[in-house]
Structure formats: structure tokens, C-alpha cells
Amino acid sequence: MRPPTVTFLGGVREIGGNKILIRDGPDRVLFDFGPSFSPKIEQYYVDYLQPRSTSRAKDLLEFGLLPAIDGLYSPDALGEPERRTSEPGVDAVFVSHAHADHAGYLELLHPEIPVHVGRGTRILLEAIESATPMRYGDHPWRPFDDGATVKVGRIEVVPFPVDHSVPFAYGFLVRTSEGTVVYTGDFRHHGPRATQTHAFFQAAAEERPAALLIEGTRAGPDPRHNLTEEGVRREADRLIADRRELALACTYPRDVDRLTTLARAAHAADRELVVSTRTAHLLSAVAPLFPAGVVPVPGTPGGPQVYRRKKRRFFTWEKPFLDTALDAEAVRARGRDYLLALDLMHFPELIDLRPPNGGVFLHSMSEPFSEDDVDDRVMRNWLDHFGLSFHQLHASGHASGPELLELVDAVAPQELYPIHTEHPEAFRGTRSHLALPELGVEYPVGAGRPGRSAGQA
Ligand SMILES: [Zn+2]
Numbered sequence: 001m002r003p004p005t006v007t008f009l010g011g012v013r014e015i016g017g018n019k020i021l022i023r024d025g026p027d028r029v030l031f032d033f034g035p036s037f038s039p040k041i042e043q044y045y046v047d048y049l050q051p052r053s054t055s056r057a058k059d060l061l062e063f064g065l066l067p068a069i070d071g072l073y074s075p076d077a078l079g080e081p082e083r084r085t086s087e088p089g090v091d092a093v094f095v096s097h098a099h100a101d102h103a104g105y106l107e108l109l110h111p112e113i114p115v116h117v118g119r120g121t122r123i124l125l126e127a128i129e130s131a132t133p134m135r136y137g138d139h140p141w142r143p144f145d146d147g148a149t150v151k152v153g154r155i156e157v158v159p160f161p162v163d164h165s166v167p168f169a170y171g172f173l174v175r176t177s178e179g180t181v182v183y184t185g186d187f188r189h190h191g192p193r194a195t196q197t198h199a200f201f202q203a204a205a206e207e208r209p210a211a212l213l214i215e216g217t218r219a220g221p222d223p224r225h226n227l228t229e230e231g232v233r234r235e236a237d238r239l240i241a242d243r244r245e246l247a248l249a250c251t252y253p254r255d256v257d258r259l260t261t262l263a264r265a266a267h268a269a270d271r272e273l274v275v276s277t278r279t280a281h282l283l284s285a286v287a288p289l290f291p292a293g294v295v296p297v298p299g300t301p302g303g304p305q306v307y308r309r310k311k312r313r314f315f316t317w318e319k320p321f322l323d324t325a326l327d328a329e330a331v332r333a334r335g336r337d338y339l340l341a342l343d344l345m346h347f348p349e350l351i352d353l354r355p356p357n358g359g360v361f362l363h364s365m366s367e368p369f370s371e372d373d374v375d376d377r378v379m380r381n382w383l384d385h386f387g388l389s390f391h392q393l394h395a396s397g398h399a400s401g402p403e404l405l406e407l408v409d410a411v412a413p414q415e416l417y418p419i420h421t422e423h424p425e426a427f428r429g430t431r432s433h434l435a436l437p438e439l440g441v442e443y444p445v446g447a448g449r450p451g452r453s454a455g456q457a
Pocket of ligand 1: 016
């Protein structure tokens, strides 16, 4: 009989876009399904030139930007809405977390394929759909619980929560008939849930896995500054403590840890955090999944204020926040009392906020990947125009290169496959057998492989 196999259909020599197919006999499970951050897609599609909404999968398949698997896509996504749906091409899709590069293509999937996500992820995806144009599609959703085994035919999947820059992120132990495949998803262990990452890697090591599929975002050269989440807090405290004017910050609305850190830093400096209606909506949706008081929720003691942008029409989901929201004039009048989180796309508000010259701007997101990043240049132009001082304050969602090597050696898999990285060869320093994955190649699991001992490199 054929051994189980692992096939990489995305996330190979690129950051994001993981699409990992594990087969065991007739059973097929796909892990993650989103676009990568690599420039590959930009060879054909840019801001003004996008796949058609009536045939998104077809338009991406044309250039090999999606895996060509029969039965993987919905007739709608293929631009053939009248076509009878074929047999589903896989038995299940598991999503490690709610970032676009792992979940952003779910909408294209065949409507009968069950989609397994963490219970919290399901709520987060719903909140994102209700407050943005993002759509994840209608599927048989199968929310899973931490540590609870899910069986798909003969394949067993055990989801373990890990620390990442979005809550409800998971790594998986995938048990096949010839051994366990460990898939890390995206992770770090310098954030508030570091102990979860440790527990996952501990369990992975005990499994004596046949293969470890590890993300390597920060493997290889990484010139970007990285702090721990506590480090972000300390820096924020230092920068805003003695200031007498409005302080500004910019972060990802899904980075609940960062918003919590900024809310606490604001509180310690006798200020209140002010967030957008969208951030307020996401925080309110996920807060019930955390112990009381952990996530700062608008409208509760110590919770953030909400900012009301100048616009003509408000969405239904924004309305609960509007009665007590602060507009530009209110924030400007008492600038010293606030730390305002302002998304880059809302920078025109600065024209009414008129932040005093010399005020601090905490850039609490990752630095641009390239040196000629357009968004970065535009942001700097705005900051210069208003005389704001830029401070980079970020804790990455990913483990560092040296941390990755240490974790690999602790798990000691038979085969090591680095994915979600532009530098898979940076894993050469480990004691495990390194297999540099190639797109679309089927790799046998465990016994299917000629025997190898740890130590061979
Ligand atoms: Zn990712």
C-alpha cells in the first residue's frame, strides 16, 4: 500500500500562502488556504487589476497562483455557477489561525468541504466578515476545542493553541498510519501565551514525529527590530509617560495582545486608548472568550474609547459605539488624555486632529519588508508634514532564527520541512534531516522513507 504523503501546494520559499495536503490512503486533509505575501501574485495582479469577483479561482488558476486540484473549488469561484458540484477534492480543511495568508482563500472552496477552525477563530472570522468586505464563504464549519482530537478517516488531527500575533492560533499534530506529522502554523514564544507554544513543542517532541513542518518567517537574515510584548509595553510607557500632548499609535486591529498592551500603557500614563469602530467591534466580539477583564472592551471600566471618523454613513455594526464616541474635535481638545490608535488609511483625520508638533507616533506593526515600500513612504510624508516623531515598537508574531533551530533540535523529527520562509536553507544548522520542500512534490511519511537517524544532515 502507498505510504501517507505530504504535499506542499503553497508556502514554499515564500512567506504565507501555506497549503499543505496530507494524504493517507483515501483520506485527504488540507491545512491552511490563503494567499502568500510573496510578489508572485503581483506579476499578474496589482491594486487596480484584480481577479474577477465572478471567477476568482479561475483567474488565479490561470497563472498557477492556486493549486489545480479537482473538486477543491466552488462552481461560483470557477465562474461556472450553473455547473453541478463535483465530488469534494479533499475531506477537510484545517485553518491554523485567522490571518489572511492562512484563511484568505476559504471563500473559494467547494461548498461541501468541512472547514475546521478554532472556536475563537470562528467568532473572529465572523466579526471580520461583519465589519469588512472580507468573505470566507459558506461551509460546513467545524469549530474545534484545544487539544481535542478530530478524526478525518484514518487521519487524526490534534490542535494545540500557540502564541502568535492573533488570538486563537494553532499548531497541529497530524497522526497518520506511518507516524506523526507536526505542522506548527505561525508561532512565537515571546508573547503573553508563550507557555502554550512550549506545551505544543513539548507534545510534538513526545510524539517522536516522522516530519516537522515548521514556519521560518524570521529564519535567515532579519534586520528588523523585534521586542517582546513586555518590551513593547516598557517602550510605550517610556515614550508617553511625560508627554503633554496627544499620543498616536498604529497597529493591527486583530492583534488583541497589542491593543491590550497599548490600553495598559495608556492607563499607566493617565490616558485612555482610543480605537476605531472596527477595532472596537473586533475586541467586543472576542472578549467573552477570554477571562473577564483581560481584553479591553469599549463601554466597560478601563476599556478604550471609540473614535468617530468624519463620514457620511455608518454601518449597523458601528452604531452601538457612536453615542459615546469621540470625534476629532473632542480628541484635539483634550489630547493629553488620549492615546489614539489610528489606521494608516484613516490618516486624513490628522488634518482635523492637528496633533502638536513633536508628538509621538508609535508604529506598533512590522517594519516594511522592502526599502522602497510605498505605504511606508506615504506614512513618513504624513508624519513629517505634522512634525510627529516616529518610534518603531513591535513584537513579531514569529520566533527568531536561533529560537527556531533550538526548537527543531528539541523536537528531533526524522524529516524537517521549513515552510512560510524565504530562507529554508537557514535551517541547515539543526541535527535533523533537512528536506527543502518543492512545490507540488509528494513526500512520503515515516516508513515510506529510507531509514534515517537524527544526526544526519
Ligand atoms: Zn502566516
